[in-house]
Amino acid sequence: MEPAQRRKIIHIDMDAFFASVEQRDNPELRGKPVAVGGSSQRGVVAAASYEARAFGVRSAMPSVTARRKCPELIFVKPRFDVYRAVSDEMRAIFAEYTPIIEPLSLDEAYLDVSETLNGALSATEIAQQIRAKIRERTNLTASAGVSYNKFLAKLASDHRKPDGLFVITPKMGPAFVEPLPVRKFHGVGPATAAKMKRLGIETGFDLKAQSLAFMQQQFGKAGPYYYGVARGVDERPVRAHRIRKSVGAENTFFADLFTFEAAREAMEPIVDKVWRHCETAGAHGRTLTLKVKYADFQQITRSRTGMTPFATRAELERQSLDLLAPLFPCDKGVRLLGVSLSSLDFAQESETLQLSLGL
Template identity: 60%
Template sequence: MVDSPIRKIIHVDMDAFFASVEQRDDPSLRGRPVAVGHGASRGVVAAASYEARKFGVKSALASVTALRRCPELIFVRPRFEVYKDVSGQIHEIFARYTDLIQPLSLDEAYLDVTANKAGIETAWKTAKAIRAAILEDTGLTASAGISYNKFLAKLASDHRKPNGQFAVTPDMGEAWVETLPVSRFHGVGPVTANKMKRLGIESGADLRTKSMEFLQRNFGSSAEWYFAIARGIDNRPVNPNRIRKSSGSETTFDRDLTEPGEIEVGILKMADDVWRWCDSRKTFGRTVTVKIKYGDFQQITRSRTQPSVIVTQENLRRSAIDLARTVLPPVKGIRLVGVTVSNFGEASAQGSTAGETKLPIFAESQAA
């Protein structure tokens, strides 16, 4: 960092993206609590509007729980092709301002604007211009965080949501991190946050007091990351060529299944979802993983790595079914199945190599 200029990083995050698209396209939904997902008893919320969030409705919440919290909640079936198209529009806007774009999902990305491609005076004004362009071109709002590294920019984008932006400058980064709960930190999930709480770590200030030795003893390989972010340090570059490691799809059944034939139909559908993504991008993998979740939420996976990449739909289907049959007939009802392909490599039949797609796969079944 001594020999390089201070980086200018913007993290752009769309506001309630899926739900906002639905409200944009259907005026009757505007101002009302909306959940994208399947409202059946076994469904899960994929996204919630801000009106719904006021009632505690959020993504990954069971549909029945969401309806209990908000009886007026309106469920809308997901339209992932539409979301992908809108995401494409948004990424075209990003490209006007920088060549260094690292997508994280359909609705958020890191932008490195240090080179100032657009010739705008400051990163703050660049973020405002990007958000204005998104609103003009798509009718949707976005929030932005601006800082000198990715960790702080991502934290900052959540600070003025919705439809706002916040900057963390180099002279305030360390002190600002100390004021935040560790549960907000990227890389600290609910399980880790609870463990930290048991160890007396609830804020960034608490985390900073812990030695590297303490962190290594309690958090292993994550110790260096926690030690750094407690001091506002993150030297990761914005990487537009980050390699995608896998692609998968999963579905939750309307009821727990015990009949092997019905379960295999679900496996084949998920394999076909994944194949469409692989084939459209000519990105193929060697490892197939089947995920099984039972009615009591116990989860198991079965994986197999092939000698060469899988370049036909039939081979993927066969591999997935063979793995599923190692646990069929099931010892108890199955509520969810999933199929993932990973270990991407050269596909000799197509002469292609794997690379990251800027728009990750989203099968409709993932909202189930």
Template identity: 65%
Template sequence: MTGEGNHARPRKIVHVDMDAFYASVEQRDNPELRGVPVAVGSPAARGVVAAASYEARAFGVHSAMPSVTAQRKCPDLVFVKPRFDVYKAVSLQIRAIFAEYTPMIEPLSLDEAYLDVTENLKGIEIATEIAEEIRARIKAATGLNASAGISYNKFLAKMASDLNKPNGQAVITPKNGPAFVERLPVKKFHGVGPATAEKMHRLGIETGADLKEKTLDFLVEHFGKSGPYFYGIARGIDNRQVKPDRVRKSVGAEDTFAEDIHSYEPAREGLQPLIEKVWSYCEANEIGAKTVTLKVKYADFSQITRSKTVPAPLPAITDLEEVVALLLAPLFPPRKGIRLLGVSLSSLERRRSETTPQLRLAL
């Protein structure tokens, strides 16, 4: 264990988060899109916004929003088809800059990563200076803005990176960390999704201070294996290490819907941001996946999973979309409303660096 739980030297963790990454790449590469509200994604009836420029965000458009809703909020919204190959190339440029400062890099997706700069390759003592240098280098190399959060653990570094977005940075010190968490609404906590926030609300937990009042036993009883994590972060404690080059056994994302789903189109729409999230993680970490699992939880809390394994790692996000659609279609019409959907990838392996032939899958 390190850092905040004892008297050891505090760690120096930087969370770097690219600002409106996909949309910013599109605006960089096409001058006609600059200053215009841009959504990366499909404008089709069942399309979903993968990313929104800051001009679009001013109208209330955000990622994971159905395209029809986005168009209603912003009639002048310009949709651009995602170019994941370009985003990947830019992400690798950014990763190379990180590697000049530390080998301790944990990518979360193509546009964000944790860096442990406690011991760094430049011998720079002050983490805020490292963050400033990295952001300036990213801007010079790619023309894109990055924001950063600096703190003594991963949770607070992640929270800090949101404080001065876009194109800014913030630090949360060991001295002010616990007080910062106490004031923060739990719905803004990293790791607390809408369903968990709603459950906390029902239990009378609105802020970090409310969370801190609960015992570990209470949190484990109500939140299971997440209980100890919530207990720690309520006190500004997060002992998770920055883990470079890790290959998980699986990677997944799920979402609980505000209203139960009864038809195919909204279900497929709801799955798109989850597909993009798990694919982005795999791309950022150079991981390929052969097994796709769809999780469905119904209104009565019963749940089923459906899986498909293919002979070789999925080469493109379109192949993942195809497999998910294949697993989803037979479940309709459902016997009861669907309250939660999830997508996970397993049979993960490191991708070979050489270019592999893009074989179409026989699905």
């Protein structure tokens, strides 16, 4: 394979995708704060328009919190069939330039354009053309990042959002990473960012100062990845036809749960998120796994497999609660609950596209 520094990678990310589609299709929503998702007491924001983000509304935020931050917020029910249709249009555009396309979600993908179908074009020119065609064919905007690896291409696409294009060259890469907060690094979630902060690692510069042995000791298999990206190095290839084996979601709670009633309520947004993954991907699973972590960090799982995939959200919730109920009453408290589906059946397509809630 070609050396990583010689690869040409583009990361395309649609701007506030679900909300932008709703504003495109309903002129009355344009220029107003819009949240795609449920407005009920237990609803969750799947996507927020930039007008809503100005008030602090974010995806994965409880709808109650979002409405408190923005009283004028307009909730719109998601239309996954429409989002999938637009996503198909986008991927048709990508395929005009390269067959090496790795979708991350309906609105986001990596493209390897090291060897393109339009050999005379640079990666930057391709990114410009793709953005122009997306605007022309869908009346939506996309941001693009261009670099020599996936990690930097994603950072680049975030750098000029919305409706922007940014290029990180091999000379720029290592220095570009140094001042950035590690919490903005792809692959560093809230729990990892908190652990890094406890270790005195808050920026790329702090991360770069650590030895490979230290990173492996503290972060296991992920250690070499963090060690590399702090230096602008990421050897991961763009994987076309990526098949996801499972979809899942979990929450860690600020206060431990001791009753089944409290746990049942806490399961609502988790089941919601898993079901949105399924609806977005056009994939449903037969094997349900419940994950429980107690206050003393003991972790257990409970699973069951059906003859056919789960067909409705209500069925998924009922079966999840059936697995959960025998674990109560509980003396030592539950600090984390998770639900995942595996043995996936792809009714729509061969690639799993999971709903991106960290927009």
